[in-house]
Amino acid sequence: MDWGNWTIYWVLSEWAIRLVMLPVIVLRKERPSTCLAWLTLVFFAPWLGVILYLVLGETRLGRNRLRLRKSQWQSLESLNAPRVGSRLVSPENSSSLAVEPPDEDDGAQGEFAEAEVSQTVFHERLSRRGDELLPGPLRSLANLASQLTGFPPTPDHEISYLSDSLLTIDRLVAEIDSATDHVHLLYYIFRDDVVGRRVAEALSRARQRGVACRVLVDAVGSRHMLRTLAPAMRRVGIDVRAALPVRIYRIPFSRIDLRNHRKIAIVDGRVAYVGSQNIVEPRYGHRKAGPWYDVTARIVGPAVHHLQLLFLEDWFYESGEWLDEPRFFPPISGGGNTILQILPSGPDLPTERFQDLLVKAIFLAEREIILTSPYFVPDEPLSLALRLAALRGVNVQLVLPRRSDHPIVDAAGEFHWRRLREYGVQVYFFPDGLLHAKTLTIDNQVALFGSANYDIRSFHLNFEVNLLIYTPQAVEELRELQKRYIDRSKQSATEEPASPHWTRNLAIHLAKLLSPLL
Structure with a gap:
């Protein structure tokens, strides 16, 4: 073996990688600091850099996801426009789901077309009230958030904070035990431990009462649960899906570190839990870091419908099943005085x-x-x-x-x-x-x-x-x-x-x- 020739080939390959990757990285629509970091890595370690770039460098999502998101943005932009769909937002029920009639010229077909035309909750009246109740500087912040995310501020919420992790699980289990129609859970980590099994048992009891239970968990954050606990949950009728599954053969064409980090629980379309806490014991993870201290908000009010919409979108992305039944958006009588605004973010939304x-x-x-x-x-x-x-x-x-x-x-x-x-x-x-x-x-x-x-x-x-x-x-x-x-x-x-x-x-x-x- 001529090691001299192999050395030449190796050096030439490294320079080829540098020259090829230079325009690829520089032409990214990214922050300059990110481009510079990738260029530095590729310059000093070309082979390692190009492999990591193929796996982690590009934000790639499925075309269906991006198409649906684009359609949703077009629908959500209408929140402040004087148009509603076939289900009008009445003064008596301003939290109703409105479905925009399909455009006959768009050529969309099947269930995906239905999803595109029935994916937004209109809160025009509540949006105006929410904006009008805010002082000038906060109104400008709310208007910016509405423009950037598509969701308006809405008033009349009851909100309470839960900072004890085990108490939060107790409240969530009690909420599931009181469910009469459906329970929707979306979590980054759903662990097969004492806490996870408690929630799974509550869902099983709900299924025995005829309550529809849907659980969407991140494919990486909940990988252990998907192998161990999820099969038993499915056997009793709980629909468990993995969000953003990692497939080895698609690694060159998709990013494995794009994760669904949301934590949402919705019961009967009337009550929602949202915050930082996963379905896991407080001492999960690295022992040196110690127990986790989280905060979860329990919400009753119009924003529950916005969180429901987020769940249904993510559910559709992973299952192909669009759920647009009115029972998922029941009338909510707002008894509180808190103004809230939902802020979703992710790589399928415009960045930054x-x-x-x-x-x-x-x-x-x-x-x-x-x-x-x-x-x-x-x-x-x-x-x-x-x-x-x-x-x-x-x-x-x-x-x-x-x-x-x-x-x-x-x-x-x-x-x-x-x-x-x-x-x-x-x-x-x-x-x-x-x-x-x-x-x-x-x-x-x-x-x-x-x-x-x-x-x-x-x-x-x-x-x-x-x-x-x-x-x-x-x-x-x-x-x-x-x-x-x-x-x-x-x-x-x-x-x-x-x-x-x-x-x-x-x-x-x-x-x-x-x-x-x-």
């Missing part, structure tokens, strides 16, 4: 929209910003917004877990929080476990809460769902929970030296280079 809302909300701050997140790897616009807020005198407080279950993410995050600390941001470390709550409150006037972390993965790759909360009383309740986290935390100024050891500093800066890819 969740990030745009974050930046807009932060620029509204005048007195205080409190942010909690288990993983904190912001991109430059979010980091800049927080730095400028601190410089103009806003009290910015960032609460992170002392240690998460992803060491590389922790190292990358350390670069960002150290930089923010230099600008006056107060950084706190929660020592008792993995603080998994993803919350943001601003001036006790508006809050953002849900499944999305404050990192690039949640901004651009994961399917997420969040709530914008506009009512001061509901915001204050969430702020009180944040304050309890702060009271149990230690400030970074007393925990961490101003300059870390050079080995740690090197690890931090190496991880920083990977931030756009994490």
